Structure formats: structure tokens, C-alpha cells
Amino acid sequence: xxxxxxxxxxxxxxxxxxxxxxxxxxxxxxxxxxxxxxxxxxxxxxxxxxxxxxxxxxxxxxxxxxxxxxxxxxxxxxxxxxxxxxxxxxxxxxxxxxxxxxxxxxxxxxxxxxxxxxxxxxxxxxxxxxxxxxxxxxxxxxxxxxxxxxxx
Amino acid sequence: xxxxxxxxxxxxxxxxxxxxxxxxxxxxxxxxxxxxxxxxxxxxxxxxxxxxxxxxxxxxxxxxxxxxxxxxxxxxxxxxxxxxxxxxxxxxxxxxxxxxxxxxxxxxxxxxxxxxxxxxxxxxxxxxxxxxxxxxxxxxxxxxxxxxxxxx
DNA sequence: AGTCTAGTGATACCCTGTGTCAAATACAAG
DNA sequence: CTTGTATTTGACACAGGGTATCACTAGACT
Numbered sequence: 001x002x003x004x005x006x007x008x009x010x011x012x013x014x015x016x017x018x019x020x021x022x023x024x025x026x027x028x029x030x031x032x033x034x035x036x037x038x039x040x041x042x043x044x045x046x047x048x049x050x051x052x053x054x055x056x057x058x059x060x061x062x063x064x065x066x067x068x069x070x071x072x073x074x075x076x077x078x079x080x081x082x083x084x085x086x087x088x089x090x091x092x093x094x095x096x097x098x099x100x101x102x103x104x105x106x107x108x109x110x111x112x113x114x115x116x117x118x119x120x121x122x123x124x125x126x127x128x129x130x131x132x133x134x135x136x137x138x139x140x141x142x143x144x145x146x147x148x149x150x151x152x
Numbered sequence: 153x154x155x156x157x158x159x160x161x162x163x164x165x166x167x168x169x170x171x172x173x174x175x176x177x178x179x180x181x182x183x184x185x186x187x188x189x190x191x192x193x194x195x196x197x198x199x200x201x202x203x204x205x206x207x208x209x210x211x212x213x214x215x216x217x218x219x220x221x222x223x224x225x226x227x228x229x230x231x232x233x234x235x236x237x238x239x240x241x242x243x244x245x246x247x248x249x250x251x252x253x254x255x256x257x258x259x260x261x262x263x264x265x266x267x268x269x270x271x272x273x274x275x276x277x278x279x280x281x282x283x284x285x286x287x288x289x290x291x292x293x294x295x296x297x298x299x300x301x302x303x304x
Numbered sequence: 305a306g307t308c309t310a311g312t313g314a315t316a317c318c319c320t321g322t323g324t325c326a327a328a329t330a331c332a333a334g
Numbered sequence: 335c336t337t338g339t340a341t342t343t344g345a346c347a348c349a350g351g352g353t354a355t356c357a358c359t360a361g362a363c364t
Contacts, residue, residue, distance in 0.1 A: 029330055031342065050320075065344040070321060086291060088236075091243040092320065104285050113283050123271045124294065131265050132299035133256050139238055139295075140272070142279060144287035181361080183311065202351075217313040222352060244351060 005030045015042045015096075019081060026079055033064035037072040046112040047085040047093040047105070085112065086141050106146035113146075167194045167248075171233060178231055185216035189224040198264040199237040199245040199257070237264065238293050258298035265298075 005020050012020075016038045020030045028034075040056040041048065050069055057063035073094060076082035083101050085093040095103060097114055104113045118140045128135055164172075168190045172182045180186075192208040193200065202221055209215035225246060228234035235253050237245040247255060249266055256265045270292045280287055 029341065031330075033343070065346095067322085067345080068343060071342085074321090086238050086243065088289065088291065091238065104279055104283055104287065106285070107288075113279075113285070115279060119275045119278075120272075120292070120294075123292075126271075127256055127265075127267060127294060128296075130267075131256055132302075133258070133265070133294075133296045134302055135256065135294045135296035136259075137240065137295045139240065139291060139293040140275075141291040142272075142276065142285075142287045143289045143291075144280075144285045147284035150284075150286055181310065183360085185312070219314080219353085220312060223311085226352090 005035070012039070013042060019076075019096075022079065022081060023075075028075065033068040034072050034075075036061075036064060037069055037076075041076075041082070041094075041096055044096075046110055047095045047103070049093050086139060088143060102140045102142075104142045104144065106149055107143050108145055108149040111146045111148075164191070165194055171228075171248075174231065174233060175227075180227065185220040186224050186227075188213075188216060189221055189228075193228075193234070193246075193248055196248075198262055199247045199255070201245050238291060240295060254292045254294075256294045256296065258301055259295050260297055260301040263298045263300075 005017065005024075012035075016035065019038045019042075020035060023030055023034065036057055037053060040053045040060075043056060044052060050066070050073055053069055053073070054063050054066060057069075063069070073082060077084060077094070080098055082094050082096055083103075084091070085095050085103055085105070087093065087105065088107075095101070095112060095114065099116070101114045101116060102118045104115065106112070118138075120138055120140060124135045124138070127133065164187075168187065171190045171194075172187060175182055175186065188209055189205060192205045192212075195208060196204060202218070202225055205221055205225070206215050206218060209221075215221070225234060229236060229246070233250055234246050234248055235255075236243070237247050237255055237257070239245065239257065240259075247253070247264060247266065252268060253266045254268070254270045256267065258264070270290075272290055272292060276287045276290070279285065
């Protein structure tokens with residue numbers, strides 16, 4: 001176990017130590033900059049971009065170089081611990097969470113709900129037949145207003 | 153009718169004059185740079201990015217400034233005559249065609265098939281109930297191999 | 305012809321990243 | 335604890351996609 005993880009394990013949220021352990025499991029080291037990005041990411045509500053991570057880190061002590069933040073985000077994406085969130089315009093946001101995830105995004109406040117069962121299997125079958133494609137992956141994102149913004 | 157459109161109408165593909173007429177209908181002028189971009193766009197097979205439009209224009213005579221190409225692409229998007237195509241990584245491609253369109257993309261050769269009925273109404277209802285969101289729009293893109301790339 | 309507005313092109317700039325490379329450091333082995 | 339080595343960092347240059355600015359131009363209207 002890494003020096004950082006060992007030293008600070010008790011003071012870290014479980015979500016952070018969980019992610020850190022997955023880094024270790026994948027053969028990567030748990031360093032101070034990486035832990036910092038993990039903390040910042042788990043502290044966000046909903047989707048975030050790299051700028052927001054950096055801002056959070058600057059506010060809470062100090063921030064590693066922007067390059068390291070980008071590298072960590074990329075690493076987490078590659079390890080499938082972070083998902084890219086596709087907005088209608090903005091495609092530069094990320095959301096914590098593993099696996100095949102889709103999102104419902106509030107277009108007003110940005111809050112985000114993940115869901116897994118997107119029910120496109122039928123559509124995929126229909127299109128494979130009509131187009132002859134072999135479809136292997138998909139992107140499904142929904143946009144609207146969250147309950148709070150609806151009320152306001 | 154614009155000077156450009158009048159002068160070249162007979163030598164232009166119908167798809168181009170159609171788009172040009174929609175520009176006019178929306179209160180925009182049909183200028184040489186805009187016509188050129190329309191020609192380039194209709195000449196592409198599948199999705200294209202701004203660079204490809206510029207390359208095509210450079211090869212076929214000359215190209216307006218890159219800024220005008222971006223402006224025209226943005227205008228066509230705003231008028232809903234051009235759709236942004238979201239890839240898993242690459243979100244900087246566009247596809248001609250009006251309305252609520254989705255795409256099946258070949259991840260190998262880039263060829264693209266549009267479809268309209270994406271059958272997410274049921275999913276939308278389910279999620280509106282479970283999350284309390286009012287869902288107003290969505291993004292559905294499928295990825296795989298086209299018949300030709302499957303055979304190869 | 306004179307004026308007015310939409311549109312153009314050149315260029316500077318912004319944002320999101322990536323490549324490079326010397327310096328730092330995590331971790332394991334001794 | 336010290337050493338060795340591969341990984342990681344940070345600073346910075348650079349790339350790609352796109353927008354802002356602004357002087358200038360082309361058409362439209364009188």
C-alpha cells in the first residue's frame with residue numbers, strides 16, 4: 001500500500017480509498033497528486049470538468065500542475081472509473097462511477113443522475129437488421145430539468 | 153434571391169440549392185463563402201469536420217477563411233440543418249440533415265447511417281417517474297462496424 | 305450615388321488537452 | 335535505513351477546435 005494511502009487512510013472518505021485501491025490493483029501508484037484529484041472529484045456534485053477540479057484543489061490547499069490533473073483524469077477514464085459526459089454542446093465533463101453508465105442531466109443546474117439499464121437492445125437489433133452494421137457500443141444521454149429546477 | 157444563387161443555380165446540385173433556400177427563408181444571405189461550404193458539405197460522405205470542409209474547398213478552387221467556415225457550420229447547426237455527431241471520443245464532426253436525427257457510426261471507416269425513430273420514449277417515461285426530471289431532449293448514437301468493414 | 309447592414313477575412317486569443325524532458329519520488333530489494 | 339530504478343511530476347511548449355475583434359466589402363434600399 002502506498003505511503004500516502006497508508007498515512008491518510010483514516011482521514012479520507014471511503015469513496016477515495018476505494019478508488020485509490022483500484023489504482024493500486026491496476027498497477028499504478030497512489031501519489032499525492034492522484035489522491036488530491038480523487039478527493040476533488042468525489043467532492044463534486046454531479047459532473048465536473050478539469051477546471052472545476054483545479055479550482056477546488058486551489059481552494060483546498062494547493063493543486064498539482066494542471067498536466068497532472070489531466071493525466072489523472074485520463075487515467076481514471078482509461079480504467080473506466082470515470083465516464084465522460086456528453087452534453088448537447090459541452091463534451092468536456094466527467095462523472096465518477098464505473099461501468100456502462102448513462103446520464104440524465106439538468107440543463108439548468110447541471111445536476112446529474114446515472115442509470116444503467118438504457119433499454120436500447122431492441123433498437124440495436126432493429127438497426128443491425130436494417131443497416132447490416134454490427135453494433136458494439138452506444139451513447140445515450142438524456143437532458144431536461146431536475147425536480148428542484150422544475151419547481152423554481 | 154441572391155446573386156450567387158441566381159448565377160449558379162443551374163450548375164448546383166439540388167441539395168445545395170435546397171439548403172440555400174432554407175438560409176434565405178431564415179433571413180440569411182446566400183453568399184459565395186456560404187454556398188461553397190454547402191457544396192463541400194454535400195460532397196462529403198458521412199460525417200465531416202471543419203478541417204475536411206476546408207481541405208475539400210482548397211482542392212476545389214479556393215476556400216474562404218477558416219473563420220467563415222466555422223461561422224457557416226455554426227449557422228447551419230443553429231438552423232438545425234446540420235447535426236453534431238458525437239463519437240465516443242471525437243465530438244467535432246457534423247452530419248447534414250434536418251430534424252431529430254441519430255446516427256450509427258462505423259468505428260473503422262467512419263461511414264454513418266442516420267435514423268429517426270430511436271424508441272427511447274419508454275425509457276424517458278420510466279426515468280421521469282423514477283427521477284422526477286422533466287426530460288426534454290436526448291442524445292442517442294450507436295457505434296459498430298459497417299457491413300463493408302465487417303466483411304474485410 | 306450614398307447609406308446602411310450583414311457578412312468576410314485576418315489575426316489574436318481562449319479552452320481542452322498532449323508531448324517533452326529534467327527533476328522528484330514511490331517502492332522494492334539489499 | 336540506504337540504494338536502485340521505474341514511475342510520476344511539473345513546467346512549458348505546442349496542437350486542435352473554436353470564438354472575438356475589427357477594419358473592410360458586398361448587396362440592398364432609398
